[in-house]
Amino acid sequence: MKWFERLYFGTWQLGGQSKNLSIPQIESLLNFALMAGVCRFDTAAVYGGGMVEKILGTCLPEGAVIVTKIPAIKKPDITTTVPIDEFYTLDQLDRSVEGSLSRLRRTRLDTVLLHNWLPSWSSDALGILHHLQDMKKAGVAQRIGISLPNDFLAHIDEEVLPFVDVIEAPFNPNQRWVLEQLPAFIDSGKEVLLRSLFGQGKLLSTHSAESLITDAARLDTSVVIGMTTEEQIIRNINHLKGGAT
Numbered sequence: 001m002k003w004f005e006r007l008y009f010g011t012w013q014l015g016g017q018s019k020n021l022s023i024p025q026i027e028s029l030l031n032f033a034l035m036a037g038v039c040r041f042d043t044a045a046v047y048g049g050g051m052v053e054k055i056l057g058t059c060l061p062e063g064a065v066i067v068t069k070i071p072a073i074k075k076p077d078i079t080t081t082v083p084i085d086e087f088y089t090l091d092q093l094d095r096s097v098e099g100s101l102s103r104l105r106r107t108r109l110d111t112v113l114l115h116n117w118l119p120s121w122s123s124d125a126l127g128i129l130h131h132l133q134d135m136k137k138a139g140v141a142q143r144i145g146i147s148l149p150n151d152f153l154a155h156i157d158e159e160v161l162p163f164v165d166v167i168e169a170p171f172n173p174n175q176r177w178v179l180e181q182l183p184a185f186i187d188s189g190k191e192v193l194l195r196s197l198f199g200q201g202k203l204l205s206t207h208s209a210e211s212l213i214t215d216a217a218r219l220d221t222s223v224v225i226g227m228t229t230e231e232q233i234i235r236n237i238n239h240l241k242g243g244a245t
Contacts, residue, residue, distance in 0.1 A: 001220070001222075003237060003240035003241045004037050004038065004039055004040070005040075005222075006217075006221070006222045006223055006240055007038060007040060007222070007223060007225065007236065007237065007240050008040040008041060008042040008067065008193060008222055008223065008224040008225070009030075009033050009038050009040065009041045009042065009224075009225070009226075009227060009233075010042045010195060010224040010225055010226035010227070011041060011042060011043040011047055011052050011056065011226070012044070012047055012226055013226040013227075013228050014026050014029075014047065014048065014052050014055070014228075015047040015048030015049075015051065015052050016048060019228050021228060023055060026055050027055060027058070027059050029227070029228065029229075029230065029233075030055070030056070030059040030060065031059060032230050032233060033227070033233050034059075034060070034061070034064070036233055036234065036237060037237070038233065038237070039063065039064055039065060040064070040065040040066075040067075040222070041056060041060065041064060041065070041066050041067070042066075042067045042168075042193065042195070042224045043056055043066060043067065043068050043069075044068055044069035044071065044115055045068060045069065045070060045071055045096055045099060045100050045103075045115075046069075046071045046115070050099065050103055053068065053100055053103035053104050054103045056103075056104055057103050057104040057105035057106070058105070060104075065110045065111075066104060066106070066109065066110050066111070067110065067111040067113065067166070067168070067193065068100050068104065068109060068111070068112060068113070069112070069113045069114070069115035069147055070088070070092075070093055070096040070097065070100075070112060070113070070114055070115055071096065071115045071116070072087035072088060072114075072115060072116040073086075073087055073088065073089070073092060074086075074087060075116060076116055076118055078118060078119070078149050078150075078151055078152065080118060080120070081120045083121075083124050084118075084121045084124055084125045084128055085124075085127075085128075087116065088114065088128050090127075090128070090131050093128070093131055093132065093135075097109065097112060097135065097140060097141070100112075101140075108139055108140060108141065108142065109140065109141045109142070110141070110142050110143065111141065111142065111143040111144070111145065111165070111166050112132065112135070112140075112141040112143075112144050112145075113144070113145045113146055113147045113166060113168055114128070114132075114145075114146050114147065115147050116147070116149060117146040117147060117148050117149070117152075118149075119152060119153070119154030121157075121160075122157035122159055122160060123157070123159050125160065126159065126160075126163070129144075129160065129163035129164070130163070132144040132163070133163060143165035143166050143191075144163070144164060144165055144166070145164040145165050145166030145167055145168065145190075145191075146160075146164055146166075146167060146168070147168040147169075148167065148168065148169045148170070148178075149170075150170050150175060150196065151175070152169065152170075152177065153177050155180070155181055156181065161184075161185075161188060161190070164190065165189075165190065165191065166190065166191045166192075166193065167185055167190050167191075167192050167193070168192075168193040168194075168195055168224070169192065169193070169194060169195070170194075170195055170196040171194035171195070171196070171197060171215075171216055171219075172196055172197050172198065172199050172212060173207060173212075173215075174199065175196065175199075178192070178194070182219065182221070186220055186221075191221075191222060192221040192222065193221070193222045193223070193224050194216050194219070194221050194222070194223050194224065195223075195224035197212045197213060197215075197216055197223065197224075197225060198212055198226075209235075209236075210239060213225070213236060213239045213240070214239065217239060217240055217242075223240070
C-alpha cells in the first residue's frame with residue numbers, strides 16, 4: 001500500500017479537545033495536508049459539535065475520502081450488556097447521516113461507522129447493521145463499519161463481520177488486542193484503521209511518536225493520525241513512506 005492509501009488525517013484534535021486552533025488555522029492546516037498529498041480524513045459527527053465536519057465540507061475537494069461516525073444516543077459503558085437498540089435507532093441513524101451529508105457538502109458518504117461498538121453486541125445488532133447496508137445499497141454510503149472503543153478486549157462476532165467493510169480500532173503499546181483478529185480481518189477484505197497511536201498524547205511521555213508510528217506502519221493496515229502542525233504532517237508522511245510497501 002502506498003502511504004497516501006494508508007494515512008488518514010485524524011480530526012478529533014481539530015474540535016478543540018487537545019489544542020485550540022482557529023477556523024482559519026484549521027483551514028490552512030487542511031490545505032497544507034492536501035498539497036502534501038494527504039487525501040483521506042477521519043472525522044465524526046460529534047467532533048466540535050459538528051464544526052469539524054463543516055470545515056471539512058468547506059475545505060476538502062470532492063475526491064477526498066472521508067470516514068465519519070454516527071454517535072450513539074448516549075455513550076455506552078464498555079462493560080454494559082444493554083442491547084444496541086438503547087443506543088442506536090433507525091430514525092437516529094437516518095438523521096445523523098443526513099446531518100453529516102449536509103455539513104460535509106456531499107451527496108454520498110465514503111464511509112460511515114457506528115461510533116460506539118460494544119463486545120456484547122452481536123446478533124441483536126443485525127437490524128441496525130441491515131439498515132446501514134440499506135443505506136449502502138441506496139448509494140448514501142459507499143462503505144459501512146464499526147469503531148471500537150478503547151479497552152475493547154473481545155472478538156468481533158462472526159455474525160457481524162459480513163456486514164462491515166471497515167473496522168476502526170485503537171492500537172498502541174497499551175491497546176494491542178486487535179492483533180489477534182487482524183489476519184482474519186485482512187483475509188476477509190476489511191479495511192482496518194488503527195487509531196489512538198499516541199493515546200491522545202499521553203503516551204508521548206514514555207514513547208516517541210516515531211516508534212509508535214513505526215509499530216503501526218509494519219502492519220498491513222491504514223492508520224489514523226491526528227496532526228495539528230505542518231511539521232507533524234510532513235514528519236508523519238515521511239515515516240509512512242519509509243514503512244510503505
